[in-house]
Amino acid sequence: MNPRIGMLLVTVALLAGCASTNIQPVTSGAYEQLPEEKRINRICEEEQQRLADSEMLYDNAKLTRYVNTVAMKVLPEAAKREVDIRIIVINNPYCNAFAYPNAKVYVHTGILARMENEAQLATLLGHEMAHVTHRHTLRQRLNMRNKAAGLASFKATLGSVPLVGELSSALGELGTMASVSGYSRELETEADNVGFEWMADAGYDPREAPKLFAHLMAEMEAEKREEPFFFGSHPKLADRQANYQTCIAARGDVTGGVINRKGYEKAVAPAIYETARLDLKAGRYAKAVNGIQRYLKIYPRSGRAHYLLGEVHRQRNDGNDLKKAIDFFNRATKLDRKHAETYRSMGIVYMSAKDNKAARRAFQSYLKLAPPDAMDREFIQEYIRQLK
Numbered sequence: 183m184n185p186r187i188g189m190l191l192v193t194v195a196l197l198a199g200c201a202s203t204n205i206q207p208v209t210s211g212a213y214e215q216l217p218e219e220k221r222i223n224r225i226c227e228e229e230q231q232r233l234a235d236s237e238m239l240y241d242n243a244k245l246t247r248y249v250n251t252v253a254m255k256v257l258p259e260a261a262k263r264e265v266d267i268r269i270i271v272i273n274n275p276y277c278n279a280f281a282y283p284n285a286k287v288y289v290h291t292g293i294l295a296r297m298e299n300e301a302q303l304a305t306l307l308g309h310e311m312a313h314v315t316h317r318h319t320l321r322q323r324l325n326m327r328n329k330a331a332g333l334a335s336f337k338a339t340l341g342s343v344p345l346v347g348e349l350s351s352a353l354g355e356l357g358t359m360a361s362v363s364g365y366s367r368e369l370e371t372e373a374d375n376v377g378f379e380w381m382a383d384a385g386y387d388p389r390e391a392p393k394l395f396a397h398l399m400a401e402m403e404a405e406k407r408e409e410p411f412f413f414g415s416h417p418k419l420a421d422r423q424a425n426y427q428t429c430i431a432a433r434g435d436v437t438g439g440v441i442n443r444k445g446y447e448k449a450v451a452p453a454i455y456e457t458a459r460l461d462l463k464a465g466r467y468a469k470a471v472n473g474i475q476r477y478l479k480i481y482p483r484s485g486r487a488h489y490l491l492g493e494v495h496r497q498r499n500d501g502n503d504l505k506k507a508i509d510f511f512n513r514a515t516k517l518d519r520k521h522a523e524t525y526r527s528m529g530i531v532y533m534s535a536k537d538n539k540a541a542r543r544a545f546q547s548y549l550k551l552a553p554p555d556a557m558d559r560e561f562i563q564e565y566i567r568q569l570k
């Protein structure tokens with residue numbers, strides 16, 4: 183255990199007897215940061231710096247601007263005056279989002295790629311921002327009965343998940359707790375309720391809130407639940423749906439409201455592409471295909487999406503996959519003549535099919551288009567020599 187965290191837990195344990203029940207949201211009027219919160223926030227900043235240095239963030243200004251704009255539509259003015267919320271995108275294909283108590287909310291490209299519309303994004307961001315404004319990290323820590331067990335269990339969860347394990351070493355223990363273990367059932371339900379009211383008040387269609395969870399759960403069922411994070415730590419889906427139905431009923435008239443599927447898909451298209459690319463890299467072919475097909479609905483004439491589809495077939499190499507790969511690569515070169523990697527992949531497929539002439543031609547096109555310092559230039563030149 184990080185010694186600072188250990189100290190923090192001791193401090194928190196001493197406080198637990200007296201102060202645990204009366205932590206008010208930042209909007210309550212008399213908000214003042216407690217010394218423990220300041221300490222927690224300093225650790226957060228260190229972890230976030232590590233994360234920023236780790237190259238795990240998704241560097242796309244347009245997409246970052248979009249998710250922050252939606253967050254600002256959802257967050258009430260009174261809360262904006264107290265906390266400086268910032269949404270940051272992490273390049274990771276797993277379906278997750280989490281909030282640090284110092285108002286930084288991290289959203290994976292993987293969850294952006296799998297939500298359906300802006301109203302669902304508003305629901306997700308509302309939930310995460312409510313963890314911040316309602317000071318859930320502090321409340322969770324003050325209420326935790328058995329802190330050692332809490333830490334042990336999240337470490338055990340991490341061990342079995344390589345990608346998130348790697349991410350967690352950059353996150354540190356606070357971030358890992360926020361991203362993997364989540365909060366108590368009571369706090370999660372509060373975040374659902376608060377987030378729901380915010381997204382509905384902002385003019386989004388409230389009926390999309392329960393759909394977000396139903397939709398993501400269905401996606402995960404299809405994936406055999408290999409990503410338990412955002413949901414694993416949360417109240418059971420059935421309870422959650424029932425809770426949303428109560429919220430919707432309490433609101434009365436909920437017909438209409440903003441959904442914005444088209445604008446959402448356009449804005450998150452780069453995350454959809456990137457997630458498909460990472461799914462392919464991890465050998466999750468079916469998921470990669472789903473992602474590319476969704477991207478192609480947004481940009482039907484994308485050369486590099488056709489290239490990626492060809493790559494799925496080339497790498498899977500099952501049945502007549504190589505023939506299909508060539509078809510997609512041909513289509514890709516028609517749509518985008520300048521995409522070097524397409525020609526390299528074509529060359530590799532032709533080479534394995536012993537069509538030396540076509541392979542040589544494809545590799546030569548690759549060398550013409552690839553940047554002068556491309557790492558594989560010499561390899562490809564060697565291939566061309568061998569093919570003669």
Ligand SMILES: [Zn+2]
Binds near residue numbers: 373416
């Ligand atoms: Zn949560």
